[in-house]
Amino acid sequence: MDDGQAIPLRRLPLHDLHVGQGGRMVPFAGWEMPVHYPAGVMAEHLHTRSAASLFDVSHMGQVLLRPRNGLDHLASCVEALVPADILGLPRGRQRYALLTDDAGGIRDDVMMANRGDHLFVVVNASTRDADLAHFRESLGHAEVEEAADRALLALQGPTAEHALGRLVPAVSGMRFMDVAIVPWGGMDLWLSRSGYTGEDGFEISVPATGAQTLAEALLAGGEVKLAGLGARDSLRLEAGLCLYGNDIDRTTSPVEAGLSWSIGKARRIGGSRAGGFPGADRILRQLELGPRRQRVGLQPEGRAPMRAGTAITSPEGHVGHVTSGGFGPTLQAPIAMGYVDAKLAQPGTRLNGDVRGRSLPVSVVPLPFVAPSFKR
Amino acid sequence: MKFTEDHEWLRPEGDLIVVGITEHAAKELGDIVFVELPEIEAMVAQGDEVVVIESVKAASDILAPVDGEIVEVNSKLADNPGLVNEDPLGAGWFFKVRVDDMAVLDDFMDEDEYQDSIG
Numbered sequence: 312m313d314d315g316q317a318i319p320l321r322r323l324p325l326h327d328l329h330v331g332q333g334g335r336m337v338p339f340a341g342w343e344m345p346v347h348y349p350a351g352v353m354a355e356h357l358h359t360r361s362a363a364s365l366f367d368v369s370h371m372g373q374v375l376l377r378p379r380n381g382l383d384h385l386a387s388c389v390e391a392l393v394p395a396d397i398l399g400l401p402r403g404r405q406r407y408a409l410l411t412d413d414a415g416g417i418r419d420d421v422m423m424a425n426r427g428d429h430l431f432v433v434v435n436a437s438t439r440d441a442d443l444a445h446f447r448e449s450l451g452h453a454e455v456e457e458a459a460d461r462a463l464l465a466l467q468g469p470t471a472e473h474a475l476g477r478l479v480p481a482v483s484g485m486r487f488m489d490v491a492i493v494p495w496g497g498m499d500l501w502l503s504r505s506g507y508t509g510e511d512g513f514e515i516s517v518p519a520t521g522a523q524t525l526a527e528a529l530l531a532g533g534e535v536k537l538a539g540l541g542a543r544d545s546l547r548l549e550a551g552l553c554l555y556g557n558d559i560d561r562t563t564s565p566v567e568a569g570l571s572w573s574i575g576k577a578r579r580i581g582g583s584r585a586g587g588f589p590g591a592d593r594i595l596r597q598l599e600l601g602p603r604r605q606r607v608g609l610q611p612e613g614r615a616p617m618r619a620g621t622a623i624t625s626p627e628g629h630v631g632h633v634t635s636g637g638f639g640p641t642l643q644a645p646i647a648m649g650y651v652d653a654k655l656a657q658p659g660t661r662l663n664g665d666v667r668g669r670s671l672p673v674s675v676v677p678l679p680f681v682a683p684s685f686k687r
Numbered sequence: 688m689k690f691t692e693d694h695e696w697l698r699p700e701g702d703l704i705v706v707g708i709t710e711h712a713a714k715e716l717g718d719i720v721f722v723e724l725p726e727i728e729a730m731v732a733q734g735d736e737v738v739v740i741e742s743v744k745a746a747s748d749i750l751a752p753v754d755g756e757i758v759e760v761n762s763k764l765a766d767n768p769g770l771v772n773e774d775p776l777g778a779g780w781f782f783k784v785r786v787d788d789m790a791v792l793d794d795f796m797d798e799d800e801y802q803d804s805i806g
Contacts, residue, residue, distance in 0.1 A: 352743040353718035541717075541744055614721045614765070616741050638720040638743050645721070667723070667739065 323369045324462040324519035325526055332537055340436035342370040345539040352541035356640040359508055359546055360681075363468030364538035365529055372439035373458040373516055376430040380452050385430060388450050389423070394565065394588045396575025400425045405490050405503050407573050409565050410442065415590030415597070416561035417568070418445065420553065424490040424503060431490070431501065433463070433514070435555045461501075462522035466529060467512035467538075467546070469684065474535045475513055478528055482513065487685040496524060508543065509550025509683040548646060549639045551608060551678030557619055558606065558634040558648060564590070566597040567650065569606045569678070574598065605656040608678040609633060609647040609664070613671055616645040617664040623651055624663045624670065630655055633664065641681050648678065688776075689792050690801035691752045696776060697795060703758060703783045704792070708740075708749065711805050713775040717742045722768045724760040725782060731757060738781050740771070753791050755784040 320343040323329065329336065334345030345367065347355060358364055378385035386397040395408035405424035409417050419438040424431040434442045439457075446455045466475055475482050479493050485504040493500050501516035517525045529535050544554070553559045559568045577584045580595050588594075611617050621633040636647030647664075655662065660675040689697045694712035698705045713719070721741035731737050731751040738749035760782045764770060771779035796804065 346744070347717065351717050356743075545743060614768070615723065616721060616746070618746060638741070640718075640743065 321370075323367055324522045325367050325369070328523055328526060329367065329537070334537070334539060337540075339540060340370055342436060344370060345537070347539040347541045348537050350536065352539070352545060353640045355536070355538035355542035356545050358536050359468045359510060359538055359542060360641055361469070363466060363470040363474050363512070363535045364542065365526060365535050366465040366467065366538050366540075366543050367462070367526075368465050368514070368543075369462040369519075369522070370436040371463055372432075372434040372436065372442065373461055373463060374432040374434060374443065374446065375454075375456045375458060376432060376446065376450060377454040377456065378429065378452065379454065382425070382428060382430075385450070385453050386425075388452060389430065390578070390584065391587055392445070392449055392589065393421075393423075394574040394578050394591070394594060395423070396577050397423060397430075398584070399575065399577065402427050403490055405431075405488050405505065409559075409570060409573055410445065411565065411588055411590045411594065412561055413589045414561070415564045415593035417555075417559045417563055417565060418442070418561065420555050420559060420570075422503070422505065426490060426492070437556055458516070460519050461516045462519050464515045464517065464522070464526060464529075465506050465508075465512065465543075466515060466535065467506045467508040467510045468535075469511060470534055471510070471512040472686070474529055475515070478525075485513075487511075487687050496521060496528075498525075500525070504686065507550075507552055508546035509552070509679060509681055510546070511684055511686050544635075545637060545640055548635050548637060548648065549641055549679065549681040550683060551648065551680060553606075554635055563606075563650070564594055564597055564602065566594060567602040567604055567606060571598055602653055604631065604650045605653045606634070606648060606678075607651055607656050608658075608676040608680060609636070609649055609662075609673050610676045610680075611645045611647065611664060611671060611673045614645060615666050615671060617647045617666060617671070617673060619649075621647070621649075622665040623649060623673065624665065625655060630662065639680055646680050647673070651675065688798060689795035690798065690804075691795055692804065693750060693752070694805075695749065695752050697752055697792060699789060699792060700783065702789065703785055704753060704755070704789070705780050705783050706752060707780040708771065708775055709801070710775050713772050713779070716740060716747060716771075717744050719768045719771045722764040722771065722781070724764065725757045727757055727760060729757045731755060731784065741768075749781065751784070752795070753784060753786050755786040757782050758785050759783040 631651035633649035
């Protein structure tokens with residue numbers, strides 16, 4: 312972790328709006344980010360589940376990959392970096408993809424969209440610079456451009472379609488993982504019907520100069536409220552979604568992480584474009600034989616949260632650890648996820664978590680904790 | 688009522704001292720979801736970690752403000768940790784401690800001094 316002292320923190324385009332709304336600003340991945348507003352994490356979380364919240368995720372990297380030899384050629388080159396099916400990604404759709412490394416670990420988890428004549432990629436803030444260098448080094452036949460002059464807002468919750476539809480009626484025609492570029496207020500909004508909360512919603516890329524106008528338009532009327540990183544974290548944990556750097560990193564494989572669904576059928580053994588991505592041998596072998604450990608949901612039986620780093624034990628000894636843990640406001644109970652030995656990964660398995668020197672019971676449970684409500 | 692620099696309050700009650708956290712601290716911590724209290728009859732020394740507070744955001748330690756014996760804890764917090772947010776100076780108290788000499792309270796800030804310290 313950086314200590315927030317050495318390098319000056321970057322400010323979001325909506326910094327003044329956050330501060331004006333009472334946002335508690337904290338350092339995160341090199342940015343000054345709102346962790347919550349006066350309502351607090353619990354209220355912001357529950358409002359997202361019952362109505363809609365606006366999150367500023369402008370710290371994430373927005374990258375354009377423009378082909379020099381046509382989109383199919385670019386998609387083929389990108390497939391040398393990810394196990395996802397990118398050649399088969401239809402125009403106007405996006406897909407979750409993992410950048411893997413030669414050891415079968417995960418360099419980053421990203422969203423890739425086919426926007427007709429180029430690919431649009433959203434990458435994590437902490438890996439942005441490494442990803443850009445990786446793309447530039449590996450994609451000789453593409454122009455790699457960071458859209459650094461744009462903000463990224465996530466509008467999430469069951470009333471997100473209604474709220475955004477007031478400004479852009481066409482969004483009602485989009486379904487989960489559709490992408491579109493639509494004009495609004497003299498700007499181009501880059502929309503995707505997606506998010507990272509388990510709720511229906513949209514991610515909206517907007518020119519930084521127009522971000523405040525858009526945010527104020529979405530917040531007008533009071534139906535949509537601001538929510539910070541704290542609620543984003545508890546929402547994604549309830550939804551069973553991985554946080555890069557916590558739940559997945561270069562020491563975890565896609566199969567261990569339970570992200571095998573993101574490995575395209577064509578990229579698997581027997582597929583038409585089997586392998587060909589970094590770490591393919593190890594990853595495809597794990598897919599066939601099963602991993603040694605697996606990411607699982609963990610439900611502490613008491614009220615004490617089990618935070619990241621909590622050791623998980625069985626009577627035989629150490630069997631894993633928590634990678635994300637806290638309190639699930641929707642469930643009003645502590646929830647966690649982490650890695651355990653594969654033979655102990657069946658839901659219902661009872662284990663123990665070491666919390667401040669005490670061994671407390673915890674059960675393996677299916678993920679997600681809260682079922683998603685995407686508009687498919 | 689007296690106050691520590693760590694945002695605890697101490698209230699004399701007969702020969703005991705009741706300890707909790709201030710409104711300022713409860714607000715800073717955010718929504719409290721779990722409070723781990725010390726064992727009754729535990730002997731604690733000033734500076735010991737005696738209470739763990741878990742908010743939605745993170746875990747925080749509360750340090751014993753005085754030396755003494757824990758004689759009672761607020762068992763209502765087990766089922767309703769949110770009392771610390773709702774009524775930090777009253778129903779959200781943590782524990783009662785028996786000290787050798789109540790004069791130990793003289794070492795702490797009074798309310799005006801505490802309010803000045805948090806600006």
